[in-house]
Amino acid sequence: MLLCWMIRAKMREHIQELEMELTDSLPAFSCVLCARCCRGKIVALYGRDLERLSGLGDCHVTTSPEERSLTGARRKMRMENGACVFLGEGRCLHYERRPDTCRRHPFLVSGRNKLVASTCPGVDWSNQGKEGNHHALSEGIAPGIDRYLANRKGRGSTKP
Numbered sequence: 001m002l003l004c005w006m007i008r009a010k011m012r013e014h015i016q017e018l019e020m021e022l023t024d025s026l027p028a029f030s031c032v033l034c035a036r037c038c039r040g041k042i043v044a045l046y047g048r049d050l051e052r053l054s055g056l057g058d059c060h061v062t063t064s065p066e067e068r069s070l071t072g073a074r075r076k077m078r079m080e081n082g083a084c085v086f087l088g089e090g091r092c093l094h095y096e097r098r099p100d101t102c103r104r105h106p107f108l109v110s111g112r113n114k115l116v117a118s119t120c121p122g123v124d125w126s127n128q129g130k131e132g133n134h135h136a137l138s139e140g141i142a143p144g145i146d147r148y149l150a151n152r153k154g155r156g157s158t159k160p
């Protein structure tokens with residue numbers, strides 16, 4: 001079993017421009033509450049996110065065409081001074097209503113690919129994790145990410 005995990009762990013590719021590791025098996029994870037994922041990120045919003053955020057004020061903005069092509073999202077969380085507008089004293093002020101993008105972080109699990117944020121200090125590559133409900137939480141972004149990775153592979157490129 002351990003040997004099996006070590007072999008799988010070698011099958012990792014760093015996708016530099018996405019700051020993510022492409023893997024075939026998810027590592028273990030335990031959040032250390034660093035709030036790094038709340039700063040300088042595109043927090044894409046989908047239908048159920050917008051319903052959850054309803055009534056919470058001017059907290060989201062339009063995505064750029066490039067962001068929309070990758071994420072499939074028309075809206076994203078608004079950032080101020082590089083941080084999400086919901087971030088206060090290192091904590092999410094509306095944690096129960098946070099978007100799916102935040103709920104699944106640091107994982108993005110589509111039908112074809114498994115990605116892990118390379119900047120998250122809570123990831124433990126020495127142990128194996130579970131996929132849980134990451135498929136459901138990633139379903140908004142999955143088509144765009146799968147398309148992007150397929151095109152990237154086709155180009156044989158390490159650049160977007």
Ligand code: SF4
Nearest residue numbers: 031032035037120122
């Ligand atoms: S970057 Fe990772 S460890 Fe830090 S708050 Fe986000 S999920 Fe938790």
Ligand code: SF4
Nearest residue numbers: 038084086087092102
């Ligand atoms: S909504 Fe909350 S968890 Fe998500 S990026 Fe903003 S502050 Fe962080």
